[in-house]
Amino acid sequence: MYLTRYxxxxxxxxxxxxxxxxxxxxxxxxxxxxxxxERTYCRQEAPDEExxxxxxxxxxxxxxxxxxxxxxxxxxxxxxxxxxxxRITNQIVCPTYSCNLRCVYCFERLPHGDLxxxxxxxxxxxxxxxxxxxxxxxxxxxxxxxxxxxxEPLMPxxxxxxxxxxxxxxxxxxxxxxxxxxFDVSGFVPLMEQYVSSIMAVQITIxxxxxxxxxxxxxxxxxxxxxxxxxAVDSLLEKQIKVxxxxxxxxxxxxxxxxxxxxxxxxxxxxxxxxxxxxxPVKDHLHSGMIPNVTPEAELLSALLxxxxxxxxxxxxxxxxxxxxxxxxxxxVKQDQPSAPRVYHCEANYGGFWVAGPDGFIYACPESIGxxxxxxxxxxxxxxxxxxxxxxxxxxxxxxxKACADCQIGPLCGGGCTYASLxxxxxxxxxxxxxxxxxxxxxxxxxxxxxxx
Amino acid sequence: xxxxxxxDALWGEGKKDNSHKIVGPNCCWVIGCxxxxxxxxxxxxxxxxxxxx
Numbered sequence: 001m002y003l004t005r006y007x008x009x010x011x012x013x014x015x016x017x018x019x020x021x022x023x024x025x026x027x028x029x030x031x032x033x034x035x036x037x038e039r040t041y042c043r044q045e046a047p048d049e050e051x052x053x054x055x056x057x058x059x060x061x062x063x064x065x066x067x068x069x070x071x072x073x074x075x076x077x078x079x080x081x082x083x084x085x086x087r088i089t090n091q092i093v094c095p096t097y098s099c100n101l102r103c104v105y106c107f108e109r110l111p112h113g114d115l116x117x118x119x120x121x122x123x124x125x126x127x128x129x130x131x132x133x134x135x136x137x138x139x140x141x142x143x144x145x146x147x148x149x150x151x152e153p154l155m156p157x158x159x160x161x162x163x164x165x166x167x168x169x170x171x172x173x174x175x176x177x178x179x180x181x182x183f184d185v186s187g188f189v190p191l192m193e194q195y196v197s198s199i200m201a202v203q204i205t206i207x208x209x210x211x212x213x214x215x216x217x218x219x220x221x222x223x224x225x226x227x228x229x230x231x232a233v234d235s236l237l238e239k240q241i242k243v244x245x246x247x248x249x250x251x252x253x254x255x256x257x258x259x260x261x262x263x264x265x266x267x268x269x270x271x272x273x274x275x276x277x278x279x280x281p282v283k284d285h286l287h288s289g290m291i292p293n294v295t296p297e298a299e300l301l302s303a304l305l306x307x308x309x310x311x312x313x314x315x316x317x318x319x320x321x322x323x324x325x326x327x328x329x330x331x332x333v334k335q336d337q338p339s340a341p342r343v344y345h346c347e348a349n350y351g352g353f354w355v356a357g358p359d360g361f362i363y364a365c366p367e368s369i370g371x372x373x374x375x376x377x378x379x380x381x382x383x384x385x386x387x388x389x390x391x392x393x394x395x396x397x398x399x400x401x402k403a404c405a406d407c408q409i410g411p412l413c414g415g416g417c418t419y420a421s422l423x424x425x426x427x428x429x430x431x432x433x434x435x436x437x438x439x440x441x442x443x444x445x446x447x448x449x450x451x452x453x
Numbered sequence: 454x455x456x457x458x459x460x461d462a463l464w465g466e467g468k469k470d471n472s473h474k475i476v477g478p479n480c481c482w483v484i485g486c487x488x489x490x491x492x493x494x495x496x497x498x499x500x501x502x503x504x505x506x
Binding site for chain 1: 454458463
């Protein structure tokens with residue numbers, strides 16, 4: 001028998017936790033059982049009727065040979081890469097690349113300096129919406145949503161563009177997700193009220209209590225933004241518009257999360273059915289070194305668990321959803337959501353993003369906006385889709401990246417960020433490995449899964 | 454050997470309705486938009502437990 005390469009072993013005194021990235025199995029094994037497996041089962045030709053051996057085969061730890069494991073891998077990739085067709089396809093409009101905040105970790109200023117500041121106008125908005133309509137007709141089997149992104153999409157000079165996009169979404173029965181920093185949202189609430197049935201949620205970022213948030217997310221003029229943003233959350237919830245509160249987290253603000261949780265409770269947000277919040281670890285996908293306090297995931301998770309241990313209410317509010325791999329594993333062990341492997345890294349890898357920038361280009365990823373060399377088409381002066389460029393994103397999965405097909409956590413990681421791969425390595429065919437992921441899983445399993453059993 | 458998986462063991466196992474394929478763990482653009490899509494999956498599959506809210 002052949003012990004799968006997709007096995008991650010966490011060794012502890014007297015026992016091991018085994019995680020099988022290929023099948024999703026998570027198991028506790030005694031040292032005696034591990035010894036038996038290593039000494040005997042791995043050397044057998046075929047399984048006998050012994051219960052442990054049968055269980056190991058059923059859970060995909062042991063295969064008859066390497067070829068059988070390869071067939072299981074191919075089946076997994078075929079099944080889930082194909083599933084992209086039924087997943088969500090986000091058609092995102094960036095009305096402008098300008099922003100009224102100067103967040104310390106903003107990725108949009110990194111690779112290209114200042115982006116073009118001219119917002120979309122009537123002509124470009126019409127062209128972008130027509131392009132998206134054409135794409136929906138071309139691939140009608142998908143589930144589409146409309147997104148607003150930027151820059152900051154909700155500013156006084158984007159109002160007419162936003163109004164047209166919301167009207168277009170409603171007329172096409174498409175749900176809308178708005179990603180905003182919240183600073184100017186209050187002025188948009190009456191407009192949003194008109195389209196409340198189309199807006200599935202508004203994502204607003206608050207990074208901690210007021211002093212933390214204001215230091216990380218100041219206005220262009222250097223003032224704090226916290227009060228305006230908090231008022232925006234109030235306004236939206238008052239109108240029963242769903243708010244997803246995002247907190248970008250790193251080593252410098254993780255310890256202040258309980259204060260934000262208490263603020264959310266005192267303000268009446270926590271417990272409101274229209275309110276949810278989630279963490280997003282701050283990343284530096286370009287390895288620019290220009291984003292402060294980027295924290296390895298295992299280190300950040302460990303610090304977060306310390307916070308959660310001291311303050312369980314904070315864990316109830318924020319959870320682990322923003323840690324993508326842990327979210328997948330959490331689904332396996334808790335079954336509070338459908339769980340699926342990550343045969344690719346993100347929506348971009350099944351063609352799940354069409355991002356129209358004010359520069360007239362269409363991008364495959366919201367993080368790649370403003371870089372025409374990474375565009376997958378353009379909608380001005382007329383619609384063009386550049387298939388060869390699109391396939392660099394949409395065809396990328398753990399089977400097309402040889403190193404990922406052989407990696408023990410390939411089906412959990414998905415190959416890493418395509419944007420980073422295209423920037424760092426030019427053709428996207430190599431993996432982007434984030435250090436510490438295996439350790440982070442071990443920390444999570446030990447401190448959250450085992451503790452509750 | 455004891456399984457630490459939840460009731461519905463392996464990747465997508467037991468979900469013959471493919472609901473696990475509608476929303477996966479690969480979302481990264483907006484955390485939480487799965488609210489809407491889980492709700493849709495719940496309606497389409499008749500499985501209210503998929504509606505996370």
